[in-house]
Amino acid sequence: EVQLVESGGGLVQPGGSLRLSCAASGFTFSSYDMHWVRQATGKGLEWVSAIGTAGDTYYPGSVKGRFTISRENAKNSLYLQMNSLRAGDTAVYYCARYEYSYGTFDYWGQGTLVTVSS
Amino acid sequence: QSVLTQPPSASGTPGQRVTISCSGSSSNIGSNTVNWYQQLPGTAPKLLIYSNNQRPSGVPDRFSGSKSGTSASLAISGLQSEDEADYYCAAWDDSQVWVFGGGTKLTVL
Numbered sequence: 001e002v003q004l005v006e007s008g009g010g011l012v013q014p015g016g017s018l019r020l021s022c023a024a025s026g027f028t029f030s031s032y033d034m035h036w037v038r039q040a041t042g043k044g045l046e047w048v049s050a051i052g053t054a055g056d057t058y059y060p061g062s063v064k065g066r067f068t069i070s071r072e073n074a075k076n077s078l079y080l081q082m083n084s085l086r087a088g089d090t091a092v093y094y095c096a097r098y099e100y101s102y103g104t105f106d107y108w109g110q111g112t113l114v115t116v117s118s
Numbered sequence: 119q120s121v122l123t124q125p126p127s128a129s130g131t132p133g134q135r136v137t138i139s140c141s142g143s144s145s146n147i148g149s150n151t152v153n154w155y156q157q158l159p160g161t162a163p164k165l166l167i168y169s170n171n172q173r174p175s176g177v178p179d180r181f182s183g184s185k186s187g188t189s190a191s192l193a194i195s196g197l198q199s200e201d202e203a204d205y206y207c208a209a210w211d212d213s214q215v216w217v218f219g220g221g222t223k224l225t226v227l
Contacts, residue, residue: 094162105208
């Protein structure tokens with residue numbers, strides 16, 4: 001059974017940093033692209049970052065230069081280093097597996113809440 | 119403001135057929151496939167439809183998707199109370215980002 005479990009969320013002050021983790025199990029982690037998607041309370045979904053199997057990374061303009069996605073295949077783990085956090089980054093952060101044959105995210109974690117506030 | 123446009127709400131009675139629209143542009147829906155996600159209250163999104171009209175294993179055939187030009191639709195037939203959820207469309211945009219709709223809250227009356 002595919003499982004994605006996020007951790008590392010919490011309360012952080014504006015300008016601060018936080019590192020999220022996503023523990024994967026039930027599939028060959030190294031063979032899949034992985035993504036982070038966030039959702040502010042009561043709002044829609046927003047794509048945050050992606051990392052390919054070769055370690056190539058992708059970001060939207062809203063987080064580029066502040067967030068860094070990485071992976072550690074030996075530990076079946078995905079990470080998101082978030083720096084220079086702003087109030088607008090407050091959201092539940094989900095990690096999601098990208099299934100190439102579907103062309104989309106087929107499994108999602110339960111999410112971890114990040115709150116940026118003084 | 120979301121790149122893909124969805125109606126904020128939709129409703130129907132049990133057994134009815136409802137449709138949810140998703141409007142985009144030539145750089146996303148117009149040139150790439152559309153996916154739909156269902157998000158039950160308090161839970162993570164779940165893949166409902168991929169590649170415009172394909173259902174993953176386990177998704178009932180009451181759910182169907184279609185795409186025409188720069189718009190897509192999700193149809194739910196034989197509406198059931200457990201279908202009450204938020205529904206999101208998504209597509210890859212040629213500007214190298216994934217884009218989502220703002221979500222449609224479906225109420226079963």
